[in-house]
Amino acid sequence: MISIIIPVYNEEKQLPILLSHLESCSSGYISEIIIVDGGSTDESTKIEGDFENTIIISSEKGRAVQMNSGARIARSPVLYFLHADSFPPENFDRLILEEVEKGNKAGCFQMRFDKDHWWLNLMGWLTKVNHISCRGGDQSLFVSKELFEQIDGFDESYKVYEDNEIVKRLYEQKQFTIIKNWLTTSARLYEKMGVWNTQLLFVEIYWKRRFGATAEELYAHYYNRLNS
Incomplete structure (x- = not known):
């Protein structure tokens, strides 16, 4: 099973859309969705009762801190870190678990933007390449909880670039794969x-x-x- 961890700050409009998407695209392997709020001033924390197996916790603002907070309470052996404006593909949870069963303990999906622009299309195409220079947080990140704890999670000193920093350490562990399905992220x-x-x-x-x-x-x- 998978624990999904979503760091948020003022995402009252985006969160219900994402949660509905996750429900419709899941293959049934999600044990919980942990929303980690970094002090939102809107209604981001008011959606808990509308979606099954969803909990909301609070932490200091900062994605690294928020994602580590979610990981600490996660019950599943596989963690999936997802931004509020990124939408994984159909059967994403089954695709992740298939990779874990193959021995791939960390990775992400290919990514495309929701905006048609030649440069953004090129940036999306490059996410097919399994090289650290082609990685970014909007592609999402799955990692076994065991490996995540082994590398001490996200470095909380980073308030930006935290995704790239942890991915670098995962590449050093030779534990990163690209799932050849498309995640769609916002170009906002x-x-x-x-x-x-x-x-x-x-x-x-x-x-x-x-x-x-x-x-x-x-x-x-x-x-x-x-x-x-």
């Missing part, structure tokens, strides 16, 4: 900032980290650019 940040400004921001974050920027410096740069 690209629509807010513009495709090229958003892509430039991600490139800046990548190279700053590559040249030794701290987690705090990455966070400061990201939010300064986001709010400029």
